[in-house]
Amino acid sequence: xxxxxxxxxxxxxxxxxxxxxxxxxxxxxxxxxxxxxxxxxxxxxxxxxxxxxxxxxxxxxxxxxxxxxxxxxxxxxxxxxxxxxxxxxxxxxxxxxxxxxxxxxxxxxxxxxxxxxxxxxxxxxxxxxxxxxxxxxxxxxxxxxxxxxxxxxxxxxxxxxxxxxxxxxxxxxxxxxxxxxxxxxxxxxxxxxxxxxxxxxxx
Amino acid sequence: xxxxxxxxxxxxxxxxxxxxxxxxxxxxxxxxxxxxxxxxxxxxxxxxxxxxxxxxxxxxxxxxxxxxxxxxxxxxxxxxxxxxxxxxxxxxxxxxxxxxxxxxxxxxxxxxxxxxxxxxxxxxxxxxxxxxxxxxxxxxxxxxxxxxxxxxxxxxxxxxxxxxxxxxxxxxxxxxxxxxxxxxxxxxxxxxxxxxxxxxxxxxxxxxxxxxxxxxxxxxxxxxxxxxxxxxxxxxxxxxxxxxxxxxxxxxxxxxxxxxxxxxxxxxxxxxxxxxxx
Numbered sequence: 001x002x003x004x005x006x007x008x009x010x011x012x013x014x015x016x017x018x019x020x021x022x023x024x025x026x027x028x029x030x031x032x033x034x035x036x037x038x039x040x041x042x043x044x045x046x047x048x049x050x051x052x053x054x055x056x057x058x059x060x061x062x063x064x065x066x067x068x069x070x071x072x073x074x075x076x077x078x079x080x081x082x083x084x085x086x087x088x089x090x091x092x093x094x095x096x097x098x099x100x101x102x103x104x105x106x107x108x109x110x111x112x113x114x115x116x117x118x119x120x121x122x123x124x125x126x127x128x129x130x131x132x133x134x135x136x137x138x139x140x141x142x143x144x145x146x147x148x149x150x151x152x153x154x155x156x157x158x159x160x161x162x163x164x165x166x167x168x169x170x171x172x173x174x175x176x177x178x179x180x181x182x183x184x185x186x187x188x189x190x191x192x193x194x195x196x197x198x199x200x201x202x203x
Numbered sequence: 204x205x206x207x208x209x210x211x212x213x214x215x216x217x218x219x220x221x222x223x224x225x226x227x228x229x230x231x232x233x234x235x236x237x238x239x240x241x242x243x244x245x246x247x248x249x250x251x252x253x254x255x256x257x258x259x260x261x262x263x264x265x266x267x268x269x270x271x272x273x274x275x276x277x278x279x280x281x282x283x284x285x286x287x288x289x290x291x292x293x294x295x296x297x298x299x300x301x302x303x304x305x306x307x308x309x310x311x312x313x314x315x316x317x318x319x320x321x322x323x324x325x326x327x328x329x330x331x332x333x334x335x336x337x338x339x340x341x342x343x344x345x346x347x348x349x350x351x352x353x354x355x356x357x358x359x360x361x362x363x364x365x366x367x368x369x370x371x372x373x374x375x376x377x378x379x380x381x382x383x384x385x386x387x388x389x390x391x392x393x394x395x396x397x398x399x400x401x402x403x404x405x406x407x408x409x410x411x412x413x414x415x416x417x418x419x420x421x422x423x424x425x426x427x428x429x430x431x432x433x434x435x436x437x438x439x440x441x442x443x444x445x446x447x448x449x450x451x452x453x454x455x456x457x458x459x460x461x462x463x464x465x466x467x468x469x470x471x472x473x474x475x476x477x478x479x480x481x
Binding site for chain 1: 213214216217218219220221222223224226227228230231234244247248251252255262263308312313314316317319320321323324327334335336337338339342344346349350352353354356357360361364399400402403405406407409410413436437440441443444445448453454455457458461462464465466467468469470471476477478479
């Protein structure tokens, strides 16, 4: 019961923090490095949350949200990973790869939400023409929709992870997943290194 | 008015859409200025509709465009021929949005954002937490340190972000009207270069620290060839990442390949996995 409550709270918090990625503030509180330990703390595993968060962050550094590109969602990735571990009961290694996939799988949802808002332009123009200048209402609606979508998605990921934990003989893949997970810091460090290495020579 | 625009600029991407990008957020942020400039409702309506057109720039640099456009609207409202002033506006808006988007992407997404991860790792290292490198290691780490690392990065990044948002609105409003307005606020190429060098040096420091830890943790208790293997595997991972980048694949491809090979070797064939710490 307590785990379910914590999971729901975590999903809501992930949804709120996720808004920071694009829509509100952009203080980088939606980074996996912050979402990981924050949700880990909420779920009683801050150390594992921090580890999952920073490793996801190091891999997500490769993606830049320029123009209309919808990169994999770091907040969704970190939240899904932490909840797969804390609520789903999966080991950190498997939770990490679930988070990695969950962040990438959220991109099409984010794309659809953005595309759906294109239809609002005509409605907003009609509203202004009619003498109602309150545009903030539309933005509030957009924030609410994004928050709800991400929160619901994270809760679904947690439920799927819990279901995955029941799969018979799942434990047989743990040694391989553990070793691959132990290589992720090095993969992340190489991303960090090459990101700046290529920039230093540029004018 | 400027402060209100600055605060609202934090929501410039709230209504981001594929048809007109940041237009809804732009109008929302500009609204306080337009309300003051045009007390007449019909003129205000026309101004709001004018700015519902397509708009896109780097969110942290949006203040430069907002300030500039607010100044142009103010000038147009008191001009003898407002139509002539307003005719210039779309061109200036587009030119500034493109220029500041290019500068902002390089500074914020290309340099400062990855630096937040570096700062987090360095703060953790300073606090004695290396658990991010050795994934199975069990440690007791204070919560303040675990949250302090990412928060330090956030504070560093946000200092730049908030400063340029505010400075942008003020400078843009002060010199509004020209397509090159406020582009000389900072020596941008120099700043970009400095950030690149700082980021690269921090990258080198973190990679050196990681290899030192790897050797330090294993050095005393591990034989020569085993220690060499533990150092070679990370180097191979670095090379794999370089290779995947060269072939235009994302880091996810490399991560997936490592997972698949590891499961094959250690789960299917049952080999004993190598541990990077003792």
